Amino acid sequence: MIRVPAGPGDRLPGAWRSCVGTGRLDLALRRDYQDSLALLQRDIGFGYLRGHGLLSDGLGIHRPYAWQGVHRTHHSFTYLDQVIDACLGLGIRPFLELGFMPDRLASGEQTVFWWRGNVTPPADEKEWTALVRAVLAHLVDRYGADEVRTWPVEVWNEPDLPDFWQDADEAAYHRLYEATAHAVKEVDAALQVGGPALSPGADGWLERFAEFAERRDVPVDFVSRHAYTSGPARHVPFGVHQTLAPASALLDQFAEPRRTLAGTRLAGLPVHITEFNSSYRPDNPVHDTAFHAAYLAPVVAAGGDHADSFSYWTFSDVFEETGIPTALFHGGFGLLTHRQVRKPTYHLYAFMARTGEERLARGEDHLVTRHPDGRVTVLAWAPVDETGRTPGPDRHTVRLSVPVGTAPRGEAFVRRSSVDEERGNAYTAWRRMGSPRSPRPGQLDVLHEAAEPARTHHRLPVEDGRAVLTLTLARHEITLVELTPLLDETPPWWDERRLLGGEAP
Incomplete structure (x- = not known):
């Protein structure tokens, strides 16, 4: 025993529900998505929401046009405002990921996912930084500087993978990060900018990112990385199967940034694991199972010892990276299926939400x-x-x-x-x-x-x-x-043996 x-015990870190992931942000315009988010916030209460596609064409922010023979750019915030308003109304703040490239600002045609997010560098760096400044200035104007200063701003997603950044060009990413980080700080020096949102196994990139940031004196307010434990995908129609490493490997990955950055200028910065799960595929049936909840329980319970946040990828199966789901249960990342059916891993988080603050x-x-x-x-x-x-x-x-x-x-x-x-x-x-x-x-x-x-x-x-x-x-x-x-307030005359009117024996 x-x-x-x-x-007295110590404080249970709140990193486990600091942030949660989502599909591309324009999905937040859908009723099923907002219903799911409302249920999530009622039962669990996450602090931040991170997803792709903030600058992709689905939100329609970047709108170039020609007038009187002159190239101009209009920035439209119609959908962005609806997404942010919906999130804030449900008590969750945005964790802003700057990506992907608007099609008419992109230098190439390479895309990722069924919804075709462009992953090439900007054709015009000045127009890109103008877009970044316009978005953040609008958010500051609409929601206030004090509020937006609490929203982390992450530059891109997994640039170490050629699927997410053309040719996984490290030098090109460093140029993008430098220009973007300075643009963020030009809007408000107190805005928090960081990256590089690396995939698992790219810690050499992290070392070189620290060297680059110090050499170029580039603003970095936090470091971000992703964590998964699945092996290569073995495909079946509309799904995959994969081997899994022990769940402790996720905790090792959570701890890696601090080990890697020890002794660098970035040592001591907040570490955000902005995506984690068992499998990196949105069509692996393991995500739907009771096994998955028990597998991740020790990670959710202990992850706060290693990172300032670790964001479950994702809260809902309203998610379309590999296309529209073919069935209600299809191995999606979500804690919830479409139509808000709760999975066992949802209950893991809901149970955690009922734990106390003293560990x-x-x-x-x-x-x-x-x-x-x-x-x-x-x-x-x-x-x-x-x-x-x-x-x-x-x-x-x-x-x-x-x-x-x-x-x-x-x-x-x-x-x-x-x-x-x-x-x-x-x-x-x-x-x-x-x-x-x-x-x-x-x-x-x-x-x-x-x-x-x-x-x-x-x-x-x-x-x-x-x-x-x-x-x-x-x-x-x-x-x-x-x-x-227990404080027992049962009156002294209560006797359940007399429920049917008989005398007490």
């Missing part, structure tokens, strides 16, 4: 926290076999001695919420109903019902200010247990 210290203990299968009112929460998870060679253990036991309240004796009210292969798992229900590609209204009702976590309630005795909590977890289970010191 593990004895949880009574405290009392953390182990390989549990996280114990306390609220200011004395409530204690235990988030526990079953171990997984990421190799796929075994299904993972059918049962896993966690036994804890937990401090509860201040009274030496009494009872605790125990509330438990659980998700596993059977419970709180709409994916399992969907498979059993025949994997309908477009579920009918009645089937959607069943899936929403199946997505509800299992809930139980009971009491535990408290001796010497402690309760002994024994949890038996099913395969791939995540569970949240909340223990509240």
Whole structure:
């Protein structure tokens, strides 16, 4: 049995919900997207939202035209304002990623994704920096300098990959970053600009980025990187399968920027993991499973020790990088499917949102926290076999001695919420109903019902200010247990044996 210290504990870092990812930003104009974001904010409450396509043609900001024989540029903020207003109205701020290149400003025709985001450098650097200044100046004017100074501004996305930056030209990226960072600071010196938003395994780029920033005296206020643990994609129609490294590899990746930048001018800057997940593919069925929630639980519980934020990629399956999804469950990145069906990993985050700010203990299968009112929460998870060679253990036991309240004796009210292969798992229900590609209204009702976590309630005795909590977890289970010191206000005359009018025995 593990004895949880009574405290005081340390503060549980809030990095796990500091930011979350999204599909391209113009998807935020859709009702399904906004409904999903509203549910997410109600149950979890993320701080920032990061997505691609801020400057792509989908938002229509860059609008060149000719008048009286002169080339001019008009900047239109019609859609941008609607997107930002919708986000702020739901209590989430933008984490601004500057990209991709507007088609009529691009130097080439190379694009990425089904929606064709242009990934070539600007044909005219002055027009690019004018676009950056115009966007940020508009945001400052509309939302106020104090507000926009809290919005990080990230320059591009994964420039180390040729799919995302033409030829993965490092020197060209450094030129883009330098020009862009100075343009940001020209609008307001207190705006926070950073990058380079590298893919996993590109830490040599990060070293050279630090050298470049120091040599050129370029503004860098934060460093960003991405983290994934999947191997090469093995394609099937409308999907992929991939091997996975242990989840601890994600924590290693979260920690890498600080190790790499130690001793450089960028040491000590905030580190933002602006994308992370198991697979980097939006069509890998592992994202929809209970396995995935249990796999990521130790990462979500411990990631704040290594980074200032780590952004789950993404909050919703309203996402179209490889095209329009072919089924409700299709392996999308989202915590939510279309039509707001909650996946097991959604519940992992919703459970985390109910933990306390004071961290009392953390182990390989549990996280114990306390609220200011004395409530204690235990988030526990079953171990997984990421190799796929075994299904993972059918049962896993966690036994804890937990401090509860201040009274030496009494009872605790125990509330438990659980998700596993059977419970709180709409994916399992969907498979059993025949994997309908477009579920009918009645089937959607069943899936929403199946997505509800299992809930139980009971009491535990408290001796010497402690309760002994024994949890038996099913395969791939995540569970949240909340223990509240019990104040019993049952009147002395209450006797349930008399419910049907009889006399007390």
